[in-house]
Amino acid sequence: MSKRSPPTQLCLEDILFEQGFGTRRICSGLVQQGHVSVAGERVSDPLAMFELDGLVLRVQDLDWVCQRVAYAVMHKPAGYEVSQKPKHHASVYSLLPYPLRQRPSKGTQGVQAVGRLDEDTTGLLLLSDDGQFIHRMSSPKHHVPKVYEVALVHAMEPSAVQRLLAGVVLDDDPQPVAAAAAALVAPTHLRMTLLEGKYHQVKRMVAAVGNRVASLHRSQMGELSLGDLPEGEWRWLTPDEVSGLTRKRK
Numbered sequence: 001m002s003k004r005s006p007p008t009q010l011c012l013e014d015i016l017f018e019q020g021f022g023t024r025r026i027c028s029g030l031v032q033q034g035h036v037s038v039a040g041e042r043v044s045d046p047l048a049m050f051e052l053d054g055l056v057l058r059v060q061d062l063d064w065v066c067q068r069v070a071y072a073v074m075h076k077p078a079g080y081e082v083s084q085k086p087k088h089h090a091s092v093y094s095l096l097p098y099p100l101r102q103r104p105s106k107g108t109q110g111v112q113a114v115g116r117l118d119e120d121t122t123g124l125l126l127l128s129d130d131g132q133f134i135h136r137m138s139s140p141k142h143h144v145p146k147v148y149e150v151a152l153v154h155a156m157e158p159s160a161v162q163r164l165l166a167g168v169v170l171d172d173d174p175q176p177v178a179a180a181a182a183a184l185v186a187p188t189h190l191r192m193t194l195l196e197g198k199y200h201q202v203k204r205m206v207a208a209v210g211n212r213v214a215s216l217h218r219s220q221m222g223e224l225s226l227g228d229l230p231e232g233e234w235r236w237l238t239p240d241e242v243s244g245l246t247r248k249r250k
Contacts, residue, residue: 008053012036013046019066020103020110021059035060062097069130070103070111071242074234075226076125078215082116089119095232096127105129114138115197123149123218124226126245127234136246137221140196144245145180147193147220148202153212155187160209164192168208170201177205188214221245 010018016027016036028046030036036043037058038050055066076082080092093101093110101110114126114137128134136142161184167176181193194201203213219225223244229235237245 008051009049010052011047011049012038012043015050015052015055015066016057016059018052018104019057019064020099020101022102030059059099062099064097064099065236067236070100070128071130071133071237072100072111072127072234073224073226073229073237074125074127075229075231076117076122077231078120078122081119082113082125092125096234100127100234103129105131117218118200118216121216121218122231123216124221124224125218126221126224133242133246138197143195144222145193145195145220146197146218147181147191149185149217149219150190150192150202150206150213151215151217152188152190152206153214156184156190156209156211158184160211161190163209164205168205170198170204170208173198177201179205 012031013024013028016022016030017024021027021030031043031046034042034044039056040058052066052068057064057066074092074095076092077095079089080095081087081089082092084091084093092113096111103110105111111127111129112134114128114134117123117125126137137144161182164179164182167178169176177196177198179192180195181191183191185191190206192202192205198204202216206213224237224241
């Protein structure tokens with residue numbers, strides 16, 4: 001039996017609910033109280049029907065472009081934990097608007113990060129409520145390359161770069177772990193590409209060749225880079241960017 005396509009039109013109350021603006025009762029109240037505009041026009045009927053894809057809402061003071069499935073990228077700043085229950089620092093989710101944090105999805109509430117970055121690591125962080133996408137981006141089986149800009153405490157010799165490419169042994173695994181690519185941009189600036197995401201992998205690989213990481217920044221995943229996205233900000237991915245991330249790799 002073929003899978004039934006989701007309806008192209010939904011009532012405004014349901015749209016607000018699916019986008020994360022609260023329970024259906026709250027969403028209905030927002031509309032009835034005059035807090036919701038569609039394409040610049042205030043709407044007072046919660047059951048008014050609209051095409052979801054590309055719909056632009058203004059809810060109270062927030063402008064919102066509706067997305068059936070959430071695919072987003074954030075430029076993570078230092079000092080934030082990638083956790084819903086942070087222990088020592090603020091949660092990176094606190095940087096997101098409340099609809100993304102409340103957005104209903106199967107088994108979870110709100111978008112989830114694809115993997116983790118340490119609290120002192122900056123750079124590209126993917127977020128989604130699509131479980132298959134999250135798994136695909138996180139699994140080493142799919143060989144999604146992740147590029148890191150590594151500031152080193154000490155100048156690195158070219159021979160150490162070759163060791164990273166050949167493979168180094170970490171203390172919790174007898175099998176060598178190799179960088180997919182590695183090159184010195186400057187004596188204390190290493191650009192390294194990984195296809196997996198072991199715990200503190202970049203820091204431990206650099207330590208294995210006798211150096212230390214001063215700071216770490218993830219600049220790219222697959223073909224996606226941060227571009228001019230400011231630190232601490234987020235944006236939706238385009239359909240082409242989602243397709244580029246999920247295409248099969250050799």
